[in-house]
Amino acid sequence: MTLEAYHTLHKTPVPGGHLYVKPGARGLADPAYELLARCLEPWGETALDLNPGIGLVTHALRQSGLVTQAIETSRAALRCLTASFGDSIRLTRGLPWETEPASTDLVALVLPANRGTRYVELSLLGAAQALRSGGRLWIAGSKDKGFERYFRLAQELLGYGQLVRREGALRVAVLEKEKPAPERPAPWQSFTCEVQGQTLHFACLPGVFSGGHLDQGSAMLLRALPDQPGHVLDIGGGYGALSRPLVGRARSLTLLEDDWPSVLSARHNLGQEATVLHSDVDEALTPGQTFNTIVSNPPFHVGGLVVLETAIAFVEAAYARLERGGKFYLVANRFLPYEPLLEARFATVRTLAVDSHKVLLAHKLD
Numbered sequence: 001m002t003l004e005a006y007h008t009l010h011k012t013p014v015p016g017g018h019l020y021v022k023p024g025a026r027g028l029a030d031p032a033y034e035l036l037a038r039c040l041e042p043w044g045e046t047a048l049d050l051n052p053g054i055g056l057v058t059h060a061l062r063q064s065g066l067v068t069q070a071i072e073t074s075r076a077a078l079r080c081l082t083a084s085f086g087d088s089i090r091l092t093r094g095l096p097w098e099t100e101p102a103s104t105d106l107v108a109l110v111l112p113a114n115r116g117t118r119y120v121e122l123s124l125l126g127a128a129q130a131l132r133s134g135g136r137l138w139i140a141g142s143k144d145k146g147f148e149r150y151f152r153l154a155q156e157l158l159g160y161g162q163l164v165r166r167e168g169a170l171r172v173a174v175l176e177k178e179k180p181a182p183e184r185p186a187p188w189q190s191f192t193c194e195v196q197g198q199t200l201h202f203a204c205l206p207g208v209f210s211g212g213h214l215d216q217g218s219a220m221l222l223r224a225l226p227d228q229p230g231h232v233l234d235i236g237g238g239y240g241a242l243s244r245p246l247v248g249r250a251r252s253l254t255l256l257e258d259d260w261p262s263v264l265s266a267r268h269n270l271g272q273e274a275t276v277l278h279s280d281v282d283e284a285l286t287p288g289q290t291f292n293t294i295v296s297n298p299p300f301h302v303g304g305l306v307v308l309e310t311a312i313a314f315v316e317a318a319y320a321r322l323e324r325g326g327k328f329y330l331v332a333n334r335f336l337p338y339e340p341l342l343e344a345r346f347a348t349v350r351t352l353a354v355d356s357h358k359v360l361l362a363h364k365l366d
């Protein structure tokens, strides 16, 4: 897939209308979204979608006549939601736990189980906080990804709840808010790690990749980088694990990240030392912007589903954004077939290290 094709939005039909979708955006052909969109029953006048993705559930809420708000973290999904809904919903880039207290009659939440327990707990707290007394929370998820446990937690936070649908491993439940929302705990987590003899302090929000410890693959990549990498681009930079150790060594640092909690974490960890952009791959860069060195530990999960399209777009963007003579350092799980992708683009591709992961170096000569 070309980079242009990756960034292009497509119109797709959904019951009662259409939505804009694109590769790398969460919530397309995801059965939990489809089931919740089918099961939802309107309640009151206003609704909040706390995990909209491309907006299948948001669309169902609007179709049922509710004044709808959506809070989304992913830049790719925000692009789709903006194109699909325009001004017809209130769309916010934000954190699912930073909701306006007692502001809505209904909250819909596809449980973001792939983002870890703490992220789901805080999302449920955000839902409890946003609901007016007597309001309803609809949740959907898989019994294989903690649905029962999250349903129990939701009942502790809100009150009475009922399972309304089972389909295979999927479950949908509705709860009524009977209790005042509890205080929200501080979301930030701090940790320290040793990187090549340096002690580095990090803080991160829930749901970020490898929050709380340096990923083994990222540590391998850091060991392979040159002392003076020049102008560096970090694609899918997370909380800043790869960029932070390059402060003082790189001439400049630019980090691109699709996920808003990760962007906030990276900004916290890098301060003025880097430009951190909320970006779906390289979409936030200006057209001619190029770099000497690009580093990446690409994702291979989108909303819990294994999707290589985004990783392929990372490779394409790395090629497009390197100046002649530039180098792309990539770390990946050993089973992922990056070599043919890199070889199709770059003049030379070398394996620098193989252990828990593999580190590849692709050189752009032309």
Ligand SMILES: C[S@@+](CC[C@H](N)C(=O)[O-])C[C@H]1O[C@@H](n2cnc3c(N)ncnc32)[C@H](O)[C@@H]1O
Pocket (backbone or CB within 6 Å): 024, 076, 209, 210, 215, 218, 235, 236, 237, 238, 239, 240, 241, 242, 256, 257, 258, 259, 262, 279, 280, 281, 282, 296, 297, 298, 299, 300, 310
């Ligand atoms: C494997 S993690 C690596 C994070 C960080 N570089 C590290 O080494 O800890 C991949 C990162 O890519 C981000 N990501 C996923 N899709 C993206 C996209 N379309 N554009 C930019 N970043 C994306 C994820 O949010 C995640 O932070």
